[in-house]
Amino acid sequence: MAMKTRYSVGGDEHVFVECDEEMSLEAFFKSLSLTGAIREAGIRGVTEICPANASLQVKFDPDVIAPDDMMAEIKSLEATAEKSEPTIATRIVEIPVFYDDPWTRETLMRFRERHQDPASTDLEYAARINGYGSVADFVGAHAGSPWFVSMVGFVAGLPFMYQMVERAKQIQVPKYLRPRTDTPKLTIGHGGCFGCIYSVRGAGGYQMFGITPMPIYDPKQQISYLREFMIFFRPGDIVKFRPVDRAEYDDDVKQVEAGRFHPLVKPVTFSLAAFHRDPAAYNAQLLEVLHGH
Amino acid sequence: MAIEVVKPGLSTSVQDLGRPGYYHLGIPLSGGMDQYAVTAANLLVGNAEGDAVLEAVFMGPELRFTAEALVAVTGAELPPKLDGVEQPGWTAFRVKPGQVLSFGFLKSGARAYIAVSGGIDVPPVLGSRSTYLLGALGGYEGRALKAGDVVPVGAARRDTPEGRSVAPALRGAVANPAELRVLTGLYWDRITEAAGGQFFDDTWKVAPEADRIGYRFRGGHALAFKPREQPFGAGSDPSNIVDSCYPYGSIQVPGGTEPIVLHRDAVSGGGYFMIGTVISADMDLIGQLQPNMPTRFVAVDMASALAARHERNRRIERLRGSLA
Numbered sequence: 279m280a281m282k283t284r285y286s287v288g289g290d291e292h293v294f295v296e297c298d299e300e301m302s303l304e305a306f307f308k309s310l311s312l313t314g315a316i317r318e319a320g321i322r323g324v325t326e327i328c329p330a331n332a333s334l335q336v337k338f339d340p341d342v343i344a345p346d347d348m349m350a351e352i353k354s355l356e357a358t359a360e361k362s363e364p365t366i367a368t369r370i371v372e373i374p375v376f377y378d379d380p381w382t383r384e385t386l387m388r389f390r391e392r393h394q395d396p397a398s399t400d401l402e403y404a405a406r407i408n409g410y411g412s413v414a415d416f417v418g419a420h421a422g423s424p425w426f427v428s429m430v431g432f433v434a435g436l437p438f439m440y441q442m443v444e445r446a447k448q449i450q451v452p453k454y455l456r457p458r459t460d461t462p463k464l465t466i467g468h469g470g471c472f473g474c475i476y477s478v479r480g481a482g483g484y485q486m487f488g489i490t491p492m493p494i495y496d497p498k499q500q501i502s503y504l505r506e507f508m509i510f511f512r513p514g515d516i517v518k519f520r521p522v523d524r525a526e527y528d529d530d531v532k533q534v535e536a537g538r539f540h541p542l543v544k545p546v547t548f549s550l551a552a553f554h555r556d557p558a559a560y561n562a563q564l565l566e567v568l569h570g571h
Numbered sequence: 572m573a574i575e576v577v578k579p580g581l582s583t584s585v586q587d588l589g590r591p592g593y594y595h596l597g598i599p600l601s602g603g604m605d606q607y608a609v610t611a612a613n614l615l616v617g618n619a620e621g622d623a624v625l626e627a628v629f630m631g632p633e634l635r636f637t638a639e640a641l642v643a644v645t646g647a648e649l650p651p652k653l654d655g656v657e658q659p660g661w662t663a664f665r666v667k668p669g670q671v672l673s674f675g676f677l678k679s680g681a682r683a684y685i686a687v688s689g690g691i692d693v694p695p696v697l698g699s700r701s702t703y704l705l706g707a708l709g710g711y712e713g714r715a716l717k718a719g720d721v722v723p724v725g726a727a728r729r730d731t732p733e734g735r736s737v738a739p740a741l742r743g744a745v746a747n748p749a750e751l752r753v754l755t756g757l758y759w760d761r762i763t764e765a766a767g768g769q770f771f772d773d774t775w776k777v778a779p780e781a782d783r784i785g786y787r788f789r790g791g792h793a794l795a796f797k798p799r800e801q802p803f804g805a806g807s808d809p810s811n812i813v814d815s816c817y818p819y820g821s822i823q824v825p826g827g828t829e830p831i832v833l834h835r836d837a838v839s840g841g842g843y844f845m846i847g848t849v850i851s852a853d854m855d856l857i858g859q860l861q862p863n864m865p866t867r868f869v870a871v872d873m874a875s876a877l878a879a880r881h882e883r884n885r886r887i888e889r890l891r892g893s894l895a
Binding site: 286287288289290291292294296298299300301302325326327328329330331332333334335337340341344345346429430431432433434435436438445452453469470471472477478480495497508509512513 | 591592594595596597598696703705706707708709713754756757759802803804805806807811813814815816818819820821838839840841842845847848849850851873876877880884
């Protein structure tokens with residue numbers, strides 16, 4: 279498919295690059311490789327390099343480099359980035375999820391008048407509009423395939439995730455009609471084609487499916503696996519959800535508090551070409567890596 | 572040396588010049604919304620320009636000092652009082668141990684900056700003492716000040732005289748209506764030409780939803796979109812895009828109705844289209860706008876934006892020169 283890169287400015291301090299108007303893994307990989315090329319180029323005056331799902335943004339100091347020159351530098355890197363093999367060395371992470379938990383359920387009931395279908399829960403609604411016969415079948419699909427972290431942001435450490443299945447199989451739901459003023463911390467959400475994990479409690483517009491016991495942002499850096507850096511996710515991470523029940527959720531929370539929770543994380547190399555040849559078989563291989571068979 | 576918080580004000584937080592380098596992980600710059608006023612306050616009391624100060628919005632705190640210090644209040648016209656006696660703004664004055672700094676009613680602007688010789692000495696996090704409220708990061712325990720807090724202050728860097736003042740011509744001022752210069756771009760082409768023209772013709776008003784994350788405006792016409800089939804992943808509303816990064820100062824218009832200009836605690840990305848970006852030279856001004864303030868957006872080109880930036884830099888140079 280043909281992608282059309284579009285360049286623009288965000289005021290006098292940002293260059294904005296849209297790799298494609300629509301979301302795809304190709305657009306994400308282009309954004310990621312161009313981001314990498316810009317970082318490696320070490321262009322003077324650059325202060326922030328931010329990849330997004332299908333676009334990216336560079337913040338720079340125009341007292342050091344003129345906006346036109348900054349734009350030209352980035353354009354000169356595009357051809358190389360486009361040619362680079364869409365393969366990355368990354369990691370696959372298992373995230374336990376307590377679907378249909380009491381906390382997101384209590385929250386969604388409080389905001390029913392802001393929802394498309396006040397008579398259903400978010401899970402019931404998402405299952406129905408995506409053609410699943412039951413919530414259990416929908417959860418099976420949600421937790422059945424891996425997801426790509428295609429952006430980290432909105433608020434500190436929040437991953438946006440893109441489901442690694444053919445487009446026709448991707449879960450899609452609208453956002454709430456009006457955003458909620460509250461979302462429990464660590465809620466598993468979904469809006470448009472993107473999944474997310476709310477890293478902090480706060481406002482939100484994504485549908486709510488469940489909650490994970492595994493913190494992903496800790497500004498105090500006290501949680502054992504967040505001591506080195508307060509944010510868990512990076513763009514390019516691969517996520518696999520695993521449904522857990524109340525007992526396991528409660529136990530995980532205790533383990534986290536006791537400093538004994540160890541996320542299941544394995545290094546893995548991802549090849550976009552190999553994935554496209556047979557997504558189901560490729561995902562099965564990824565899960566073998568995760569479970570160390 | 573420390574400051575005891577007797578009353579916290581409306582939302583008083585520790586801020587410096589910000590925390591660059593983590594926006595790609597959703598951690599915004601933070602720092603004082605009016606960076607010029609932060610710089611001026613620090614220079615007046617002999618601090619480094621990037622030392623941490625207190626940012627008070629609309630209403631000042633009440634603070635008791637445990638030791639002698641030099642203090643300066645810049646930014647909004649929020650009259651400082653020492654044991655009840657009014658002190659001049661944009662001027663360094665001496666505070667003795669046990670004295671209480673309080674504030675009168677806000678006369679103009681929105682945010683006052685309180686610098687103390689030695690700087691607010693909370694531990695730096697990721698290279699900055701600024702408070703990122705949404706992420707409970709940095710500053711004083713990651714939050715706005717509360718009554719009873721004891722805020723640490725560093726040792727004064729050098730002996731600085733009291734009574735020094737920023738010349739009136741070098742103080743910040745807010746014109747009415749406020750004018751924010753804008754470089755169009757980003758997803759500007761999503762709206763019709765007529766809608767784009769109308770946006771700059773309208774006089775907007777600052778909405779009550781105006782904080783460190785962003786400033787919302789209302790009172791102008793809704794934007795009309797060019798028709799298109801929404802791209803995969805964007806969402807069904809014509810104002811939706813595939814979630815992208817949000818530049819600082821970018822103007823998003825959810826649903827095409829109320830523009831929001833993101834500021835220093837910006838959400839780093841999301842799914843609303845943006846029509847352009849407020850130029851860097853006008854970002855300080857936004858931090859001084861009160862709700863209901865009439866505001867015009869003015870379209871400029873890159874050359875004008877850079878000229879305005881250059882002019883702001885020269886102004887800071889003059890400020891430095893006058894307080895050297």
